[in-house]
Amino acid sequence: MSVRIEPSILSADFVNMEAELQRIATADAVHVDVMDNHFVPNLTFGPEMVRRVQAVSPVPLDVHLMITDADRWAPGYAELGAFSVTFHAEATDDPLALAARLRAAGSRAGIALKPGTPADEVIAHLDAYDQVLVMTVEPGFGGQGFMDDMLGKIRAVRAAIDAAGTGTWLQVDGGISAGTIARAAAAGADTFVAGSSVYGAEDPAAAIGALRAAAAAA
Numbered sequence: 001m002s003v004r005i006e007p008s009i010l011s012a013d014f015v016n017m018e019a020e021l022q023r024i025a026t027a028d029a030v031h032v033d034v035m036d037n038h039f040v041p042n043l044t045f046g047p048e049m050v051r052r053v054q055a056v057s058p059v060p061l062d063v064h065l066m067i068t069d070a071d072r073w074a075p076g077y078a079e080l081g082a083f084s085v086t087f088h089a090e091a092t093d094d095p096l097a098l099a100a101r102l103r104a105a106g107s108r109a110g111i112a113l114k115p116g117t118p119a120d121e122v123i124a125h126l127d128a129y130d131q132v133l134v135m136t137v138e139p140g141f142g143g144q145g146f147m148d149d150m151l152g153k154i155r156a157v158r159a160a161i162d163a164a165g166t167g168t169w170l171q172v173d174g175g176i177s178a179g180t181i182a183r184a185a186a187a188g189a190d191t192f193v194a195g196s197s198v199y200g201a202e203d204p205a206a207a208i209g210a211l212r213a214a215a216a217a218a
């Protein structure tokens with residue numbers, strides 16, 4: 001199984017973002033955390049910042065929308081060139097329609113599940129999504145501990161993807177480090193968001209390499 005490592009810029013220095021992006025140039029993508037202080041109790045940035053990140057990033061953008069009004073905002077991130085746009089299942093009444101709009105706008109369509117949200121609805125429509133994000137922390141903040149009780153959900157989504165044959169990527173986000181990534185990979189995740197364990201490292205490229213090796217060996 002291919003392994004993708006996607007550092008989260010939530011843990012980067014926002015004032016030196018261009019240099020921070022260059023530090024993770026060996027990653028597969030950069031995970032871009034958009035937060036609105038409504039869906040989550042934290043606030044980051046919006047489309048203009050993401051447009052600038054898109055302009056200078058050495059790697060593709062994986063935009064994660066932690067916002068309430070996904071139907072209004074998500075397609076705009078696809079239109080500005082993001083490789084992937086992920087909205088939360090809890091933030092739209094019509095996830096299938098929104099995913100179709102993202103694909104039509106030129107990006108991969110992702111759907112995210114908070115820890116308390118079951119995977120059943122997503123599993124029933126896997127062909128609509130290019131990526132399923134199983135949150136392994138409550139969204140909102142970096143530096144939290146990996147929730148081992150999400151491993152069952154990861155296994156269930158992996159089994160469904162394999163049975164459906166859709167090739168949907170299975171992403172995890174929250175608490176991913178050299179000490180936890182093997183458990184997530186063994187459960188079936190193939191795409192790993194890591195914030196504090198990459199940007200908190202002295203050498204982010206080495207941290208990315210270590211995560212990649214640990215996931216591949218799992």
Ligand SMILES: O=C(CO)[C@H](O)[C@H](O)COP(=O)(O)O
Pocket residue numbers: 008010011031033064137138139140141142143144173174175176193194195196197
């Ligand atoms: O979506 C997020 C928080 O909601 C972040 O991407 C995530 O927490 C990454 O940070 P860390 O790897 O430090 O847990």
